[in-house]
Amino acid sequence: MRAELRLALAFAGLVTVTACELVTNDVAIERIPQAIATPSWRGDIAPILNETCASSGSCHFGPAAQQGLNLETDSSWANVVNQLSTCCGMLVIPGDSANSFLTRVMSTDPAVRGGYPYRMPLTEIPMPEPIVQTIKNWIAQGAPNN
Numbered sequence: 001m002r003a004e005l006r007l008a009l010a011f012a013g014l015v016t017v018t019a020c021e022l023v024t025n026d027v028a029i030e031r032i033p034q035a036i037a038t039p040s041w042r043g044d045i046a047p048i049l050n051e052t053c054a055s056s057g058s059c060h061f062g063p064a065a066q067q068g069l070n071l072e073t074d075s076s077w078a079n080v081v082n083q084l085s086t087c088c089g090m091l092v093i094p095g096d097s098a099n100s101f102l103t104r105v106m107s108t109d110p111a112v113r114g115g116y117p118y119r120m121p122l123t124e125i126p127m128p129e130p131i132v133q134t135i136k137n138w139i140a141q142g143a144p145n146n
Helices: 002-019 026-031 041-052 076-080 129-140
Strands: none
Touching: 026 041, 041 076, 041 129
């Protein structure tokens, strides 16, 4: 059964990779050069997710968004906070960045990703640490919709 699960995840990954060919985090790298201690959803977090994960041609854009997670809409906050991922627990658990799938899946360490085989976003270069820390700070502060 475990081998079947790995095969299914590998196939899903192939579909994801081919569907997300235009993903880039070049813009995001410039946006937050140092971690923000008290970030806001609208001013800091949503723009990063929109530019890296929900821009045209990327994975979480439009009606065919991967895993049904569309991050380019005005309701993107409601789509991630206190919502189950399709595979690995809650996307964002307010106050708990260590157990929120959003931050775990950005890790370069497969153990931190909890067995999820792919690092997000699917870019050549991982999400810069100041951005990851900014997202963790936002979640630690309760993931407010501010």
